[in-house]
Amino acid sequence: MTRKLYILLLSAWLFCGGSPVLAQKQALSADIKKCNTAFEKAPSLNVEITYLAYKNYSDKTPVETYTGSMKTKGQQSFSKIMGQETITNTKLSVSVNTEEKLIVITKPQQALNPFRMIPADSLLKICSAVKLSEETADTRTYELAFGNTAIELEKLSISFNLKTGLVTRMIMYYREPVTFEEDADEEYFPDTPKEKPRVEIQYKNTVMAQALADSEFSEKKIISRVNKKYQGIGSYKGYQVIDQTTY
Numbered sequence: 001m002t003r004k005l006y007i008l009l010l011s012a013w014l015f016c017g018g019s020p021v022l023a024q025k026q027a028l029s030a031d032i033k034k035c036n037t038a039f040e041k042a043p044s045l046n047v048e049i050t051y052l053a054y055k056n057y058s059d060k061t062p063v064e065t066y067t068g069s070m071k072t073k074g075q076q077s078f079s080k081i082m083g084q085e086t087i088t089n090t091k092l093s094v095s096v097n098t099e100e101k102l103i104v105i106t107k108p109q110q111a112l113n114p115f116r117m118i119p120a121d122s123l124l125k126i127c128s129a130v131k132l133s134e135e136t137a138d139t140r141t142y143e144l145a146f147g148n149t150a151i152e153l154e155k156l157s158i159s160f161n162l163k164t165g166l167v168t169r170m171i172m173y174y175r176e177p178v179t180f181e182e183d184a185d186e187e188y189f190p191d192t193p194k195e196k197p198r199v200e201i202q203y204k205n206t207v208m209a210q211a212l213a214d215s216e217f218s219e220k221k222i223i224s225r226v227n228k229k230y231q232g233i234g235s236y237k238g239y240q241v242i243d244q245t246t247y
Contacts, residue, residue: 024132025124028142031160038165042208044073049081050202055180056195057173063180075108076217089217092245096222101239103223103232126151138162141169149175154196166206172199 039045046069053064068081076089085096093109096102128147132140141159157171177194215221223230223241232239 024130024142027132027140028130028144029124031140031142031165034165035160035167038208044071044210044212045206045208046071046210046212047206048204050200050204051082052200052202053180054198054200057198059198062200071212071216073212073214073217076214078217085222087217087219087222089214089219092219094219094222096236096239103230103236103239103241104244105219105223105230105241106244133157134159139168146175152176161206164206164208166203168203170201172201174199 049068049070051064051066051068052062054062066082068079070079070081071077077086078088079086083097083099085098087094088109090108093106095104095106097104126146126148127144129145131143133143134141138161139159140162141157144156144158146153146155152175153172154175155173157169158167159169160166161168174197177196179192179194180197220233222232222234222236224233225231230241230243231237232241
């Protein structure tokens with residue numbers, strides 16, 4: 001279940017939009033553009049990320065909680081959350097799965113961006129309803145509904161920091177019922193209850209334009225090259241290494 005939600009988490013940025021009320025649609029479009037512009041203009045960024053998964057739409061106590069962080073500087077990035085660590089620089093992208101003790105090395109990928117969304121015009125075509133649910137001096141929150149059953153989300157709540165322009169929280173309400181019981185086997189336990197999960201991602205203590213050294217994004221924190229082969233070092237020593245840089 002954890003892995004499934006993690007994959008869905010990475011694709012959640014595809015599901016934003018709106019249309020019913022013109023003023024709210026325009027406000028959402030403006031906030032999305034402001035978010036993208038703020039990130040593009042920031043020379044660097046450091047943000048703490050909290051991931052909370054709930055069994056259903058209304059539960060108050062999460063069944064899964066993870067904390068992590070992400071740093072970016074130009075085309076370089078480093079992220080660490082949910083047992084996944086990824087470094088991208090101008091030479092390589094190195095991804096580590098600490099649970100499986102696996103390191104995958106590829107040619108440089110696009111630096112990770114926790115805030116970037118696809119163009120507002122495209123997003124607004126996906127959503128069947130949008131409303132401004134809350135606005136304070138510092139934050140604006142929208143609720144978006146998705147009538148298209150091909151979309152994995154039924155609803156999305158997204159909050160923007162009005163001062164920085166960046167996202168502070170997203171709450172995703174998934175359409176498909178699932179179970180969080182790791183040992184649940186439908187073949188032997190067909191009556192295992194399933195519920196529609198809710199996932200909340202919080203972005204806290206965001207610092208923009210912080211002086212970050214290039215060493216923060218060095219692959220040498222994870223791997224070294226010996227006899228033309230990469231190998232894990234330090235706490236990653238002994239990890240299986242898959243080198244895809246020659247593919």
